[in-house]
Amino acid sequence: MVATARSSLLTWTTIAPLLSVVVLVVTWGRVPGAFLVALVAVVLAATVLAAVHHAEVVALRVGEPFGSLVLAVAVTVIEVALIVTLMASGGPETASLARDTVFAAVMITTNGIVGISLLLGALRYGVTLFNPEGSGAALATVATLATLSLVLPTFTTSQPGPEFSPAQLTFAALASLALYGLFVFAQTVRHRDFFISVTADGVVESEEHAPTPSGRETWASLALLLVALVAVVGLAKVESPAIEAGVRAAGFPQSFVGVVIALLVLLPETIAAARAALRERVQTSLNLGYGSAMASIGLTIPTIALATIWLDGPLVLGLGATQTVLLVLTIVVSVLTVVPGRATRLQGGVHLVLLAAFLFLAINP
Template sequence: MTAARRPKSVITPILALVVALIGTFVPAVISAIPGTGVVWPLVEFAVLVAAVFAAIHHADVVAHRTGEPYGTLVLTLAVTIIEVALIVSIMLAGDGSPMLARETVFAVVMVVCNGLVGICIILGGLRYGEQGFRLPGASAYLVVLMPLATLTLILPNYTTSVPGPFFNLTQLIYVSVATLVLYGVFLYVQTVRHRDYFLSDSGISTPDEHAQVPSDREVAQSVALLILALVGVVLLAKHFAGSVKIAVNFVGAPVGAIGLLVAMLVLLPESIAAIRSAKRNELQKSLNLALGSSLATIGLTIPAVCLVAIVLSQPLGLGLDNRDMVVLILTFGVSLVTFGGGRTNILPGVVHLVLFATYVFLIFAP
């Protein structure tokens, strides 16, 4: 049985859509059942997590058919849709969270550039000693990621039109367009102009020769189920937002913890794929998945969230505080060294993991 025909991958998107529709259109029926005030949010969360995995699975089936680097883009776009749905839903829940987009984007950069990259490098280094990757590809990611992060997460603190970590309307529009332009040019380079920068070297990677290429029927089925799963996730995100707000207020966790939770949830399936690639000595594919997620988060999520904030007249704080700016700049400095030689070992992996641990520690002990 191929991956596209696994029963769970077929049932989960349909189940997610059904649960989302029940919670959206007949909430009174659910609330009338004794005990559902606690049980139903847990059911929705479990189905949401399963739907995220199902969406990434079906995106992976389509990606396997399209091949690299287009396959990585399919996965990245699916993750971005899920992330925007969660961010916007939590932003608009209750009294609103104007800083949530900032915290989530920053969390994605930290999870990817430090946590995920560190784990992949360490696992690959322990198994193979050293791993190689294409230096032009890694450089292309960083040369776009660093200005994107600076424009969206640091520059708002130094503009004078609006006090605080905010852009005014004109600045929001400009930054949204600028990020889309940079990301669009990067996609052109990745998929058309210099595709070879992002392909694994035959002498370095070890592709899965036994993986069966999905048939046209399987791909069509996965496309349909992917759409169902994404619709289910978008609808469930609204209910998830309310539950998260209640839980966070109950335990007194900072907003940064919500951003970390959202980032880890949407990145979990893609992170598993990146780790598996590193263990197969395919570090280039791991970097494509990991660094591509960071680029898509800023290049696509920020403009989408800015558009929602403008349309709904919601405040949107993007600028990081001084502490987080130091961690972000240090991350980019270490990344330049890590990806500056074309080969890695466990040492830079441990450094990145320590930076990630520092980020998490500072959320709860600022």
């Protein structure tokens, strides 16, 4: 019994958050050298992975569809922390960082997570089945949030450039929160059955792949999750100059910093969605993908809007022409994927090609 308790405390998911706090204390307020930069990067990545692991433990305890919601919110908290930290320390050149990161998150979730899940599910089971009512509602919410927050600023005239005026930004933030709140209510209270996994045998209401964690394990994971989130914020501030320098050294546009942030925070979410697809739980994968996209916009934009009170410089939110075309194409393809309630490897491949196009054009705009 004692040996089991000790071994559970020595897992990397327990050590990483605690180690990150030590590294944060050591590096805070210093200009780290190359070794410390590399160490912070490794610890930061491990802490993000550990944070999502502990969010998964909590998710298993509360069950679906609450579990997908917990994962999406945890990932979005990390994303918002990274954005605000980099914007606070980066100066005027980070004016478009929120837009770049949120748009990257939308493209990675709706094309990357969805595409990988559909492809893996179709490769193993031939045809993937999911609930079109729930997935369609999630996609409609994502499309509306993306248009209100990322497309409209390009066309409004109250403010020069692709920016919202203060009143417009306030409206977009409140609308984002309202839409996200309505979706969460539908997903977790009113229409929970729309977001439960579907198989050829009917509706699956429970996950059999893992035992439900005990209350003690759940509370421990919740505490470690909070520690990890705080550490990620601090380590991101320490690492931010190295991230920006690395992007410049590679010859990539400054906007690629947002892609790096989105790729980092969504990697564990992608792994979780892929695992669910391999267990014939594609609906869970779609919940994770669309839920993360929705949370990324619905929570990030209001937080950034509030942060503009003390952040200097403009807040560029409007997408360029190339980004707008990719977003519109993604929405159209996603509608055609979701409406039938079933998909093959072809649909998965189409979404992955769209993701590849986004990544290529982010490097070569």
